[in-house]
Amino acid sequence: MSKKKKEWRAEKERLLSLGLEDRRKDYRGNYVTLDKIPTWANHDNNTATEEEEHQSFSLADKVTLYKGDITILEVDAIVNAANSSLLGGGGVDGCIHRAAGHLLYEECHSLNGCDTGKAKITCGYDLPAKYVIHTVGPIARGNVGQSQKDDLESCYKTSLKLMKDNNLRSVAFPCISTGIYGFPNEPAAEIALKTVHDWIVSNQDEIDRVIFCVFLETDYEIYKRKMSDFFSPDNDDHKKEDDARVEQGNTQPMEGGDEDDDDADKKDEKEDESMMSQTEESHVDETMESQKLEAEGLDDEPMVQEDKTPAKEDHKVEVSPTAKKKPEPEAEKEKEKKEVKGDDPQVAGEEKEDSPGKKMLTGQTDEAGKLMEDSTKTDTSQEPADPMEVHDPVTTAAKENNTSSIKVDVKAQDKSPQEPDSTPTDSRPNSQGKHIYLINTSQLTDLHHRHREKLQQSERHMETVHKVLIVREDTESPGCCWIHKARALSLRYKPHAPYVYSPYIPQKKIRKGRATERMCQNRERGSSPGPLPWIPAEDIRLPDTKHSLVTLLKSDGPPPVQSELLA
Numbered sequence: 174m175s176k177k178k179k180e181w182r183a184e185k186e187r188l189l190s191l192g193l194e195d196r197r198k199d200y201r202g203n204y205v206t207l208d209k210i211p212t213w214a215n216h217d218n219n220t221a222t223e224e225e226e227h228q229s230f231s232l233a234d235k236v237t238l239y240k241g242d243i244t245i246l247e248v249d250a251i252v253n254a255a256n257s258s259l260l261g262g263g264g265v266d267g268c269i270h271r272a273a274g275h276l277l278y279e280e281c282h283s284l285n286g287c288d289t290g291k292a293k294i295t296c297g298y299d300l301p302a303k304y305v306i307h308t309v310g311p312i313a314r315g316n317v318g319q320s321q322k323d324d325l326e327s328c329y330k331t332s333l334k335l336m337k338d339n340n341l342r343s344v345a346f347p348c349i350s351t352g353i354y355g356f357p358n359e360p361a362a363e364i365a366l367k368t369v370h371d372w373i374v375s376n377q378d379e380i381d382r383v384i385f386c387v388f389l390e391t392d393y394e395i396y397k398r399k400m401s402d403f404f405s406p407d408n409d410d411h412k413k414e415d416d417a418r419v420e421q422g423n424t425q426p427m428e429g430g431d432e433d434d435d436d437a438d439k440k441d442e443k444e445d446e447s448m449m450s451q452t453e454e455s456h457v458d459e460t461m462e463s464q465k466l467e468a469e470g471l472d473d474e475p476m477v478q479e480d481k482t483p484a485k486e487d488h489k490v491e492v493s494p495t496a497k498k499k500p501e502p503e504a505e506k507e508k509e510k511k512e513v514k515g516d517d518p519q520v521a522g523e524e525k526e527d528s529p530g531k532k533m534l535t536g537q538t539d540e541a542g543k544l545m546e547d548s549t550k551t552d553t554s555q556e557p558a559d560p561m562e563v564h565d566p567v568t569t570a571a572k573e574n575n576t577s578s579i580k581v582d583v584k585a586q587d588k589s590p591q592e593p594d595s596t597p598t599d600s601r602p603n604s605q606g607k608h609i610y611l612i613n614t615s616q617l618t619d620l621h622h623r624h625r626e627k628l629q630q631s632e633r634h635m636e637t638v639h640k641v642l643i644v645r646e647d648t649e650s651p652g653c654c655w656i657h658k659a660r661a662l663s664l665r666y667k668p669h670a671p672y673v674y675s676p677y678i679p680q681k682k683i684r685k686g687r688a689t690e691r692m693c694q695n696r697e698r699g700s701s702p703g704p705l706p707w708i709p710a711e712d713i714r715l716p717d718t719k720h721s722l723v724t725l726l727k728s729d730g731p732p733p734v735q736s737e738l739l740a
């Protein structure tokens with residue numbers, strides 16, 4: 174048996190033999206304990222009296238809607254939306270692999286892949302979760318046939334079955350297939366909720382908690398709207414059974430718990446808005462940092478790169494709403510208005526062999542797992558505002574709230590995230606008199622930290638981040654901006670997709686494409702190995718429309734045509 178094989182097997186055996194307290198000593202990052210995560214039935218303004226509580230019970234006591242990073246949940250198992258190779262990738266898959274460490278990759282390597290709709294289980298290694306259940310969702314790319322629906326349902330069923338077979342009692346699901354695989358969010362939520370509901374009804378004694386772990390505002394809104402359709406006393410099969418039991422004189426309901434009412438949901442919404450705690454954000458930053466290392470070509474290994482950034486000190490994260498002091502709504506609104514929503518640096522995808530013969534769009538993304546959604550995805554609700562038309566990011570964003578795109582405001586080496594910086598450090602009108610923000614690469618790391626926090630704090634603005642292009646000023650020709658060639662090559666313009674380009678793809682990963690061949694050596698050689706080639710954004714043309722990239726980025730309406738620069 175190879176050394177690597179011995180390594181993961183031994184570590185897996187050691188970890189699974191540890192008690193909870195000993196395991197906690199091994200956690201690398203922050204974690205949220207299950208008792209701190211409220212169920213759908215329990216919330217801090219639960220008005221039910223003691224007696225009512227005994228009378229009404231529901232499945233709502235076994236499920237949770239949680240908004241945040243799945244890798245910090247201390248549950249028996251978290252489910253990974255993997256690809257058929259099981260060798261990691263981006264999105265939630267990338268986050269889980271990075272948080273779990275390289276032994277997860279080693280064990281996955283021994284599983285020889287996984288078919289769509291199926292699931293396989295591994296140890297959680299450095300994760301607070303004991304196990305990871307890897308399932309492969311259907312690739313929908315916006316259009317959903319019966320087979321995709323069946324495959325997605327099968328992902329939840331096979332994951333729950335694996336959990337039961339391994340005597341696990343708590344599990345957290347991400348929104349499987351709704352990221353790069355392009356399964357529309359709403360139908361996916363319906364399938365997830367219905368499949369889990371039906372499974373719990375038939376396995377009520379096998380499960381303590383199923384957590385629907387959403388990451389994006391879109392999904393949070395959808396699940397919040399739909400949870401009570403599946404998990405509330407009115408339509409709860411259990412309640413009927415329980416009522417029957419009470420009539421026969423057995424007054425002890427099987428489960429305690431109480432129902433949400435509309436105002437409680439509204440209150441929940443406020444609570445959850447800020448549920449992404451600072452510690453989660455710092456964890457998210459760690460992931461971002463490790464992603465940066467990975468993207469800078471410091472790894473020749475497959476996509477997965479163990480996060481080498483020093484782990485933050487371990488401490489529990491208070492998540493329960495009652496534990497957090499809420500600023501007054503007005504004050505909060507004011508505060509949000511002042512928040513400068515930075516960009517959320519992701520790295521555009523590039524074609525990569527996922528498994529022999531199967532091409533898929535892959536790339537490093539940030540924790541939100543948001544690469545570029547597939548252009549055939551249904552949501553085109555947000556017309557692209559012009560992200561480059563900016564004069565004062567704070568008042569613009571404040572004034573237009575959710576309608577405008579988010580302006581980037583970068584203050585070199587400013588570590589004080591609390592005080593939003595109201596003046597952009599480096600924006601100047603280009604030849605068309607419009608502002609293109611020029612952020613040179615030396616600021617990017619700082620930008621990641623600062624603006625990721627801001628973006629996470631004002632989560633809902635994620636949806637209005639259309640595009641912020643991280644470019645670089647051409648010092649020899651002021652007003653001319655440069656975009657990294659890799660970004661240009663893999664640029665896919667989607668009116669609704671928030672994406673940001675940052676020059677983190679080292680030269681070796683750049684694909685040949687039809688973008689202008691005119692290259693410019695990267696002037697900041699220090700920021701990453703080898704020269705990062707740049708092309709004047711004005712020179713980049715969308716082949717089938719002859720529109721220049723800059724025109725496109727500054728256009729107010731939707732692009733002339735959605736097109737790809739990749740060959």
Ligand SMILES: NC(=O)c1ccc[n+]([C@H]2O[C@H](COP(=O)([O-])OP(=O)(O)OC[C@H]3O[C@@H](n4cnc5c(N)ncnc54)[C@H](O)[C@@H]3O)[C@@H](O)[C@H]2O)c1
Pocket residue numbers: 241242243244254255256261262263264265266267268269310347348349350351352353354355356386387388389392534535536537538539540541542543544545
């Ligand atoms: N999104 C990407 O850029 C990307 C690139 C390569 C591979 N992948 C991965 O995506 C493919 C599967 O597609 P998919 O749509 O099923 O998965 P996905 O693209 O990861 O998206 C699934 C859902 O998970 C959400 N998510 C992302 N990070 C986290 C997190 N830390 N905690 C909780 N939720 C999170 C994400 O917002 C989305 O709603 C696989 O190839 C896998 O390797 C993703």
